[in-house]
Amino acid sequence: MKVLLTGGTGFIATHVLDQLLQHGHRVVTTVRSVEKGRILLDLFKGRPVSYSVVGDIAIEGAFDAAVKSDPPFDAVIHTASPFHYNVTDNKKDMIDPAVLGTTGILKAVKSFAPSVKRVVITSSLAAMNNTKHPPKVYNEEIWNEMTMEEALTTTDAQAAYRASKTFAEKAAWEFVQTQSPNFSLTVLNPPMVYGPILHHIVSLDELNTSSKRILNLIHGKPRSGPVGSPVYVDVRDLALGHVLAIEKPEAAGQRLFLTAGMATEKQMGDIIRNTFPDIAGNLRDDLVADLPPYGIDNSKSIRLLGIKYRSMVETIVDTVKSLQKLGA
Structure with a gap:
């Protein structure tokens, strides 16, 4: 297949790109600048990858040129997300970019890429996270119940982020239902994503949120805020999930919770202590050992x-080894 991958320089997307190439697909990826495109081509030198520059994914028509291709695309994987913490207006800075970036790619595909039969979107456990009525088990039926009014007025950036992912995913499903495009939609909802870093970073300051969590663990840094979600997946399994979602007919029209399981801070810390005795002394003694009262059900994705899914040990060990290669 010929595949358009959005946001190809990100932590998850670079692994998705690698998996697409391993599965024999040809890939065009969107990047924010020519410089980022060249870095990506250098990373995948000699492999069938090219890039298209899309500076701001939230502006009207941002993807129109990118989806036009000869030969045409067969599938689109949308991982790009304009998330940042510089939030002064929840709607303008968080919700609108997430929703418009998602609906923008769907509109562009419908209008300019009729050959596309499969679209996969990366959503998040954030769109399932229901703090109002916590479920006994998280599965694909569960949604974040935050209202738009609550999302606009909350001062919690994380809550606003969770709302933005929820409204973006709902907008995608609504688009398919109301616009009846030529393509089917599959949405993947991953939790915390760990694993080796494949994408280009200049320094450890540029690490994605979940990788920073492991970095802080091995450096013994105190938490700034509540402990992160214990639900996790290996980035390599998540990347493979994206590729399988365009290859397997049964994935069409499905929402899929991509998770390997749950891991407490203490469990992750114990794996690090047992595998890396030279840094064992860095780890804090107050690592959280309790799991929340809910369970998870990943049977649909399987x-x-x-x-x-990879074991927690393999995921955490490979994450630490990767961080050490980067100078951690």
Whole structure:
């Protein structure tokens, strides 16, 4: 297949790109600048990758040129997300970019890429996270119940982020339902994503949020705020999930919770202590050992995609080794 991958320089997307190439697909990826495109081409030198510059994914028509291709695209994987913490207006800075970036790619595909039959969007556990009525088990039926009014007035940036992912995913499903495009939609909802860093970073300051969590663990840094979610997935399994979602007919029209399981801070810390005795002394003694009262159900992703999730040990060990290579 010929695949358009949005946001190809990100932590998750670079792994998705690698998996697409391993599966024999040709890939065009969107990047924010020519410089980022060249860095990506250098990373995947000699492999069938090219890039298209899309500076701001939230502006009207941002993807119109990118989706036009000869030969045409067969599938689109949308991982790009304009998330940042510089929030002064929840709607303008967080919700609108998330929703417009998502609906923008769908509109562009419908209008200018009729050959596309499969679209996969990266959503998040954030769109399932229901603090109002916590479920006994998180699965694909669960949604974040935050209202737009609550999202606009909250002063919690994390809550506003969760709302933005929720409204963006809902907008995608509504688009498919009301516009009846030629393509089917699959949405993947991953939690915290760990694993080796493949994408280009200049310094450890540029690490994605979940990788920083492991970095802070091995440096013994105190938490600034509540402990992060214990629900996790390996970035390599998540990347494979994206590729399988465009390859497997049964994934069409499905919402899939991509998660390997739950891991407490203490469990992750114990893996690090046992595997890396030279840094064991860095770890704090107050690592959280309790799991929340809910469970998780990943059986749908296993059944429809055939994924065999990596063990927590493999994920955490490979994450630490990767961080050490980067100078951690």
